Amino acid sequence: MSQDLFATFKTILVDTFGVPxxxxxxxxxxxxxxxDSLDVVELTLVLEEETGxxxxxxxxxxxxxxxxxxxxxTEKQQAAA
Amino acid sequence: MNAPRNVVVTGMGLVTPAGRGVVDAWNGVLAGKAAxxxxxxxxxxxxxxxxxxxxxxxxxxxxxxxGAKRRLDRFTHLxxxxxxxxxxxxxxxxxxxxxxxxxxxxxxxxxxxxxxSGIGGAETWAxxxxxxxxxxxxxxxxxxxxxxxxxxxxxxxxxxxxxxGPNMTVNTACAxxxxxIHLARDLIRSGSADVVLAGGVEAGITALSISAFAQMGALxxxxxxxxxxxxxxxxxxxxxxxxxxxxLVLESEEHARRRGARLLATIxxxxxxxxxxxxxxPPDDGGGAVLAIxxxxxxxGIDPTSIGHLNAxxxxxxxxxxxxxxxxxxxxxxxxxxIAVTSTKGVTGHLLGAAGAVxxxxxxxxxxxxxIPPTANLxxxxxxxxxxxxxxxxxxxxxxxVLSTSMGFGGQNSALVITRA
Numbered sequence: 001m002s003q004d005l006f007a008t009f010k011t012i013l014v015d016t017f018g019v020p021x022x023x024x025x026x027x028x029x030x031x032x033x034x035x036d037s038l039d040v041v042e043l044t045l046v047l048e049e050e051t052g053x054x055x056x057x058x059x060x061x062x063x064x065x066x067x068x069x070x071x072x073x074t075e076k077q078q079a080a081a
Numbered sequence: 082m083n084a085p086r087n088v089v090v091t092g093m094g095l096v097t098p099a100g101r102g103v104v105d106a107w108n109g110v111l112a113g114k115a116a117x118x119x120x121x122x123x124x125x126x127x128x129x130x131x132x133x134x135x136x137x138x139x140x141x142x143x144x145x146x147x148g149a150k151r152r153l154d155r156f157t158h159l160x161x162x163x164x165x166x167x168x169x170x171x172x173x174x175x176x177x178x179x180x181x182x183x184x185x186x187x188x189x190x191x192x193x194x195x196x197x198s199g200i201g202g203a204e205t206w207a208x209x210x211x212x213x214x215x216x217x218x219x220x221x222x223x224x225x226x227x228x229x230x231x232x233x234x235x236x237x238x239x240x241x242x243x244x245x246g247p248n249m250t251v252n253t254a255c256a257x258x259x260x261x262i263h264l265a266r267d268l269i270r271s272g273s274a275d276v277v278l279a280g281g282v283e284a285g286i287t288a289l290s291i292s293a294f295a296q297m298g299a300l301x302x303x304x305x306x307x308x309x310x311x312x313x314x315x316x317x318x319x320x321x322x323x324x325x326x327x328x329l330v331l332e333s334e335e336h337a338r339r340r341g342a343r344l345l346a347t348i349x350x351x352x353x354x355x356x357x358x359x360x361x362x363p364p365d366d367g368g369g370a371v372l373a374i375x376x377x378x379x380x381x382g383i384d385p386t387s388i389g390h391l392n393a394x395x396x397x398x399x400x401x402x403x404x405x406x407x408x409x410x411x412x413x414x415x416x417x418x419x420i421a422v423t424s425t426k427g428v429t430g431h432l433l434g435a436a437g438a439v440x441x442x443x444x445x446x447x448x449x450x451x452x453i454p455p456t457a458n459l460x461x462x463x464x465x466x467x468x469x470x471x472x473x474x475x476x477x478x479x480x481x482x483v484l485s486t487s488m489g490f491g492g493q494n495s496a497l498v499i500t501r502a
Contacts, residue, residue: 018147034148041223049220 005051005070012046013066026067053077085270089502091342092171092330093442094163094280098134098323098429102166106439107446110425111475113455117306117321117430126288129295132306133286134323134430152224153237154202155324159435160234160282161241163326164194167278168242171330172342183243184276186340193246193274194235195265196328197257197281199434199489200290201231207287234282238328246274252434253353254489255394257281258327259437259497263351265331275336280328280438291322297361299398310431311458312395312424313402313470320396323430327438329445334502344502346445349482350381356492362400363488367408370394370486373494374412381498383482386416388498390453390483391468392444395424396431401488406466421478422468423447427457437487437495444485444499451479 006026013019019033030040040060048054053073055063063069095102098116099109109116120133141150141158150158165182168174173186184192205228213221227233232250239248247268253260258281265279294300301319303309310321337344354376356369363370378385394405402424410417425443432439447453452475459472487495 018151036148036152038152038223038227039148045220045222049216 005073006066008050009066009070012043012050016046017043024066026070027065029064047073051077086272087334088266088269088331088348089334089337090329090345090348090445091332091337092167092173093345093445094166094170094328095439095442096136096159096163097325097327097432097439098136101137101139103170103442103446107443110428110443110454111452113428113457115307115310115457116428117309119306120286123288123291128288128291130291130300130302132301132309132321133291134321135286136325152228153233154205154228155284156198156202156282157234157237159284159324159326160196160328161237163280163282163328164238164242164278167328167330173276173330180241182241187276187336189243190245191275192242192244193265193268193277194238194244194248195251195261195268195277195279196235196238197251197253197261197434197438198231198234199252199254199257199283200285202229202233203285203287203290205229207289238278242278244278246277253493253495254491255431255433256437256487256489256493256495257434258439259441259485259487259495260353262329262331262348262438262441262497263353263495266348266351269331269333276330276332278328279331280326281432281435282326283433283435284324285433286322286324294322299361301397308458310397310427312393312397312427312456313462313466313468314459315461315463317397317399317402317463319398320426321430323432325429325432325435325439327435327442329438329442346448347500347502348497349383349500350377350379350498352376352380352496354494356494358492361490363404363492365404365407366411367404369492369494370405370408370488371411373496374408374484374486377484377496377498378412381500383498383500385413386419387482388413388420388484389478389480390444390447391420391422392440392447392483392485393422393424394486394488395426395456397424397426403463403465405486405488406468410467417467418469420469421453421476422470423454424456425454427459437485440487441485441497441499444483448480448483448499448501451477453478
């Protein structure tokens with residue numbers, strides 16, 4: 001599942017945000033990928049579309065990297081299952 | 082009371098359909114060849130008019146940065162480029178720095194930004210609304226608001242230059258670029274700023290806006306892009322929409338001299354008025370324009386006979402061009418015959434909110450070089466237009482003072498008197 005989520009992230013970051021594919025790694029921070037606070041809000045909207053999981057504002061507080069977001073989404077998916 | 086501070090121009094940045102940069106854009110209008118093309122995007126959308134004047138291709142990733150490009154509407158892209166060029170031209174930044182447009186030559190707290198825009202983020206509206214209809218309210222982009230707000234160009238220029246002085250956006254439609262220069266001049270005169278980046282930005286060429294402007298009868302229906310924009314010609318039938326940005330660096334003369342800046346010209350007078358008449362049409366006698374021009378001349382305190390050149394609003398619409406000619410005659414009387422007139426819109430199309438700033442820059446070039454660009458496509462001057470309009474080749478004229486006029490939908494008029502520095 002986590003591998004799939006990483007692939008989803010990669011597609012979104014490349015297609016929607018124009019991040020070069022080579023820059024995208026699980027440990028990359030959104031800041032380092034050139035995303036600002038409004039970009040992260042937009043990212044959560046696209047992620048919700050792709051995964052069905054919505055990350056709320058308070059859940060984003062400690063989400064800094066791609067892996068942080070993957071962990072949070074996985075956690076919510078498992079809780080819902 | 083201290084005498085009002087004299088305000089000079091110390092730098093210019095132009096991004097226009099006639100070319101990027103002052104030199105290219107100026108050579109473009111001197112060549113007198115229309116920049117209009119059949120726009121592929123409009124043609125694909127089936128708009129009633131498919132002709133427009135785009136700025137030459139540029140690489141936003143390289144010029145603006147990848148993230149910023151996505152976060153900003155095209156009108157802001159163009160404004161950022163023109164402002165960066167103006168900062169460089171005025172010697173306000175450090176060309177060798179990582180961020181060459183950051184202002185280092187003076188206190189950035191006393192550098193203002195005053196831009197005009199008629200429409201703002203038109204492309205963002207055009208792109209986002211269909212997505213909203215398709216995907217629903219939950220997918221409205223948080224980027225929509227900052228992208229479409231018309232003040233984003235001025236705000237973004239401040240972020241990139243570090244200028245923390247007064248920062249405002251003025252909208253007087255097609256007079257906005259000139260209004261911005263007028264108000265920037267006043268900010269410097271009053272001491273609110275030492276330096277102001279003043280100008281206009283517009284990127285309104287979308288299928289929706291072109292269709293609507295066409296429906297109201299404002300756009301030329303000429304199928305030949307090279308011949309469509311023809312100010313003052315008997316066969317003119319509307320304007321060609323353009324896009325672009327022009328930013329002038331205005332500065333108190335004292336401040337400019339202190340830092341050893343090159344003085345390009347003086348903003349000697351500015352005048353504004355309203356027609357108080359109609360949403361889009363000017364009154365036949367050009368009444369509002371008369372007031373704006375008279376006020377600019379009074380403000381400059383010069384003899385009206387020292388005006389040797391007019392860069393006209395000259396949109397190429399039947400009503401505007403005729404009203405403008407009558408307004409000039411009403412103000413200048415017999416001296417009108419001694420004023421060499423051009424409309425650079427024959428080349429660039431109508432840059433709407435950017436027009437007044439870009440044309441002020443062209444008027445400054447004319448003043449400095451003693452050279453007046455021809456009005457493109459003027460083959461048979463409308464006999465109703467009693468003006469000496471330059472056609473065919475550029476004309477060499479010694480100039481002391483020039484005038485640039487702008488008239489916006491809504492009946493908002495602006496006139497600038499520019500003299501040698």
